[in-house]
Amino acid sequence: MKKALIPLGIFIVLVVFLAIALTRDPREIPSPLIGKAAPLFSAPILHTPQQQFNSKDMLGKVWLLNTWASWCVACRQEHPILVEFAKTKTLPVIGLDYKDKDADGLKWLDRLGNPYDLSVVDRDGRIGIDFGVYGVPESFLIDKAGVIRYKQIGPITEEALRDKILPLVRELQK
Amino acid sequence: MIPELGHFSLILALFVALAMGTLSVVGGQQGRADWMALARPGAQALWLLTAISFLCLAYAFYSNDFSVLYVTQHSNSKLPGIYRFAAVWGGHEGSLLLWLLMLCSWMMAVSLFSRQLPDVMVSRVLGVLGLVAVGFLLFMLITSNPFARLMNIPENGQDLNPMLQDPGLVFHPPMLYMGYVGMAVPFAFAIAALLNGRLDAAWARWSRPWATAAWICLTIGIGMGSEWAYYVLGWGGWWFWDPVENASFLPWLVGTALIHSLAVTEKRGLFRNWTIMLAIIAFALSLLGTFLVRSGVLTSVHAFATDPKRGVFILLFLAVVVGGSLTLFALRASKVQSGGKFTLVSRETFLLVNNVLLTTAAAAVLLGTLYPLIVDALNLGKLSVGPPYFETVFVPIMVPALLLMVIGSYARWKTDSVAALTKNLLPVAIVSVLLGCTAPLLAGAWSAMVALGLTLAFWIILGSAVQIYRQIKNSANWKSTPISIWGMHMAHVGIAVFVIGITMVKGYETEKDVRMAVGDTVSVGGYTFRMTGIRAEPGPNYTAEVGDVELSKDGKLLRVMHPEKRTYFSSSMPMTQAAIDTTLTRDVYVSLGERLEGGDGTAWAVRVYHKPFVTWIWAGCLFMALGGAMAALDKRYRRKVAANTVRLKGLAA
Numbered sequence: 001m002k003k004a005l006i007p008l009g010i011f012i013v014l015v016v017f018l019a020i021a022l023t024r025d026p027r028e029i030p031s032p033l034i035g036k037a038a039p040l041f042s043a044p045i046l047h048t049p050q051q052q053f054n055s056k057d058m059l060g061k062v063w064l065l066n067t068w069a070s071w072c073v074a075c076r077q078e079h080p081i082l083v084e085f086a087k088t089k090t091l092p093v094i095g096l097d098y099k100d101k102d103a104d105g106l107k108w109l110d111r112l113g114n115p116y117d118l119s120v121v122d123r124d125g126r127i128g129i130d131f132g133v134y135g136v137p138e139s140f141l142i143d144k145a146g147v148i149r150y151k152q153i154g155p156i157t158e159e160a161l162r163d164k165i166l167p168l169v170r171e172l173q174k
Numbered sequence: 175m176i177p178e179l180g181h182f183s184l185i186l187a188l189f190v191a192l193a194m195g196t197l198s199v200v201g202g203q204q205g206r207a208d209w210m211a212l213a214r215p216g217a218q219a220l221w222l223l224t225a226i227s228f229l230c231l232a233y234a235f236y237s238n239d240f241s242v243l244y245v246t247q248h249s250n251s252k253l254p255g256i257y258r259f260a261a262v263w264g265g266h267e268g269s270l271l272l273w274l275l276m277l278c279s280w281m282m283a284v285s286l287f288s289r290q291l292p293d294v295m296v297s298r299v300l301g302v303l304g305l306v307a308v309g310f311l312l313f314m315l316i317t318s319n320p321f322a323r324l325m326n327i328p329e330n331g332q333d334l335n336p337m338l339q340d341p342g343l344v345f346h347p348p349m350l351y352m353g354y355v356g357m358a359v360p361f362a363f364a365i366a367a368l369l370n371g372r373l374d375a376a377w378a379r380w381s382r383p384w385a386t387a388a389w390i391c392l393t394i395g396i397g398m399g400s401e402w403a404y405y406v407l408g409w410g411g412w413w414f415w416d417p418v419e420n421a422s423f424l425p426w427l428v429g430t431a432l433i434h435s436l437a438v439t440e441k442r443g444l445f446r447n448w449t450i451m452l453a454i455i456a457f458a459l460s461l462l463g464t465f466l467v468r469s470g471v472l473t474s475v476h477a478f479a480t481d482p483k484r485g486v487f488i489l490l491f492l493a494v495v496v497g498g499s500l501t502l503f504a505l506r507a508s509k510v511q512s513g514g515k516f517t518l519v520s521r522e523t524f525l526l527v528n529n530v531l532l533t534t535a536a537a538a539v540l541l542g543t544l545y546p547l548i549v550d551a552l553n554l555g556k557l558s559v560g561p562p563y564f565e566t567v568f569v570p571i572m573v574p575a576l577l578l579m580v581i582g583s584y585a586r587w588k589t590d591s592v593a594a595l596t597k598n599l600l601p602v603a604i605v606s607v608l609l610g611c612t613a614p615l616l617a618g619a620w621s622a623m624v625a626l627g628l629t630l631a632f633w634i635i636l637g638s639a640v641q642i643y644r645q646i647k648n649s650a651n652w653k654s655t656p657i658s659i660w661g662m663h664m665a666h667v668g669i670a671v672f673v674i675g676i677t678m679v680k681g682y683e684t685e686k687d688v689r690m691a692v693g694d695t696v697s698v699g700g701y702t703f704r705m706t707g708i709r710a711e712p713g714p715n716y717t718a719e720v721g722d723v724e725l726s727k728d729g730k731l732l733r734v735m736h737p738e739k740r741t742y743f744s745s746s747m748p749m750t751q752a753a754i755d756t757t758l759t760r761d762v763y764v765s766l767g768e769r770l771e772g773g774d775g776t777a778w779a780v781r782v783y784h785k786p787f788v789t790w791i792w793a794g795c796l797f798m799a800l801g802g803a804m805a806a807l808d809k810r811y812r813r814k815v816a817a818n819t820v821r822l823k824g825l826a827a
Contacts, residue, residue: 004447004503004504004505004507005504007451007454007455007500007503007504008497008500008501008503008504011458011496011497011500012497014544015489015492015493015497017544017547017548017551018465018489018492018547019489020551021547021548021550021551022485022486022489024547024550024551
């Protein structure tokens with residue numbers, strides 16, 4: 001009798017795993033940086049290149065780092081959502097103009113609107129490498145202690161904003 | 175109107191299945207003949223209703239009824255007729271309907287070909303199958319209705335996924351489903367036997383031909399899928415250890431163990447619990463496969479749209495069916511007395527060891543398939559398990575299985591002596607090692623892997639050949655030998671043919687990935703390919719770039735091959751259609767890749783392969799299936815009918 005129960009036991013364990021798996025998305029790739037301190041960086045500001053932005057200054061605030069570039073097609077798709085979102089003044093949004101020419105970046109923001117509190121230039125992509133960026137756009141939500149809490153790969157969509165980013169922001173801002 | 179008829183037919187089918195399933199099973203338990211009598215007509219009515227529903231959907235496709243959402247998603251008025259029909263099972267909802275139709279067809283077959291079985295057995299078997307049908311009908315009606323209508327009727331459909339627009343779609347899924355679903359029949363027999371509490375040899379004899387029939391369909395279905403992938407994906411591969419492929423391979427491995435275990439239970443009354451267990455597992459794996467494929471919990475090249483609701487339903491269904499069966503097993507199994515005794519050196523032992531090996535192989539493949547999912551569930555990160563794992567684990571388990579299968583077919587039941595087996599098999603062993611080790615030298619390059627593969631193949635072929643020769647030599651023996659023995663040899667030689675195919679391809683295939691402009695040549699495996707031109711050619715719902723590639727050997731032109739690159743109107747993803755020249759001992763394979771601009775004019779990325787003996791892989795599958803068919807045709811499965819007829823004749827006289 002006892003031995004005959006073993007298959008049932010194994011099966012129950014299997015079903016539990018399958019049930020957990022149903023709640024996951026196998027296509028979601030996590031960033032190893034989530035839950036770790038965001039790399040510190042200091043770089044010139046796009047509109048005022050003589051001034052340096054230091055990411056240390058953001059400690060104590062929940063903020064969003066959004067990588068973009070004037071050459072990036074997917075960023076155009078994301079841009080209007082960011083512009084709308086910036087109007088709500090929910091949190092500071094810092095842009096990282098990734099591997100771009102300053103003039104092109106400025107022109108791009110002039111034409112399409114500037115959702116950023118400020119943008120930082122990352123001409124050679126050094127900062128991007130520290131953040132493990134492998135495609136633009138990517139966005140990082142960073143908490144008051146400077147820890148990355150969420151990473152959006154690809155354009156921020158309305159759903160991602162509504163269902164994932166905003167609830168997390170509210171919780172972190174408490 | 176017609177789609178509503180199909181939908182209504184499905185709803186009716188649900189009620190019929192529910193009534194027929196419950197009454198047949200309960201009737202069997204309480205010995206009510208009037209309820210049990212419902213099983214056969216109930217099963218036949220269920221088949222009829224499902225068939226009507228299926229025809230309604232087929233008609234919606236045929237008549238380009240784009241008011242039906244499912245038709246819009248998977249068809250287009252430009253789609254050629256045969257694919258419009260096959261598109262019925264080109265998506266999730268229709269696949270389920272096909273699944274259901276296959277299940278009901280098996281039920282129909284059981285209801286027709288079960289005259290030699292006691293009524294209570296037939297009633298329980300059909301009842302269990304009816305209840306399985308209830309689950310699938312509920313699944314369709316709740317989450318995946320193929321007849322859902324659209325309010326805004328589109329002008330045209332979105333077309334069938336170009337990957338599926340191939341003759342492979344017409345034959346591969348029905349065959350595979352037939353095998354998948356067919357595993358429900360031995361499962362139902364096992365449950366019926368558990369309900370009955372009498373796991374005797376008769377039970378094994380009754381379910382054997384059904385298990386074999388399902389196994390044949392599964393073998394052919396998997397083989398066809400592999401061949402389809404080979405020429406359509408343009409990578410020249412024939413098996414990718416993709417989760418969806420594994421989902422079909424798992425029931426095959428356990429099914430193979432099952433048909434051998436059933437043999438022992440029938441002949442010797444042994445391994446009864448084990449056989450029951452295998453029957454349950456084989457079907458459980460079919461359901462698990464359905465879950466994995468349809469819920470989207472694993473990433474796969476077979477990217478299906480995912481819907482969590484569907485996953486939840488199948489998982490619940492799986493839990494109820496398999497959990498219920500295993501509970502029944504736990505309650506009843508201990509009461510089963512083991513049959514006769516056997517010694518360490520006997521056919522029983524060899525079959526048992528091979529059964530364990532096959533099951534272990536299945537467990538290893540299952541582990542590899544589910545590993546990413548388990549690791550993710552434990553929050554240990556995301557990973558994927560690829561061919562290196564499967565090959566490293568699978569091959570070492572199968573090598574002893576191939577060695578033992580020949581010894582098993584020589585060994586006697588109950589007891590045999592090592593000396594007698596050695597006397598019979600030592601010459602076979604020596605000759606096969608000699609042949610296996612010298613053949614690679616003739617092929618050009620010696621490698622241990624090829625020598626091992628060929629030795630195993632010769633071992634199996636010679637092992638069977640010697641036995642066949644002995645049977646034929648004695649003419650009395652020749653006539654009295656049951657066809658199932660020939661079937662066994664046929665299937666075993668099929669394994670050898672399959673092994674030769676894999677070994678030769680793995681050992682000697684050559685490929686080149688080159689840039690070719692018109693006039694360029696490339697050589698691979700002694701064959702020379704010369705591109706003489708590329709032209710555009712329109713198809714019914716695509717445009718194609720067709721290459722003209724001259725294939726020649728030693729300066730002699732063999733033929734002109736036409737690899738294609740198709741761009742379907744409905745999809746931006748181009749499809750490759752490889753050109754393959756097949757002979758008995760090799761395939762040469764050309765596939766056209768991307769157009770490369772720049773440099774000195776236009777050129778194309780071209781892949782050419784030389785694949786020795788690759789068709790033997792699929793020929794081996796066919797041999798196995800044929801062997802299975804011969805085994806299933808054995809007279810003794812119909813014996814009781816014959817006995818009855820004789821008795822009736824006697825009465826008449």
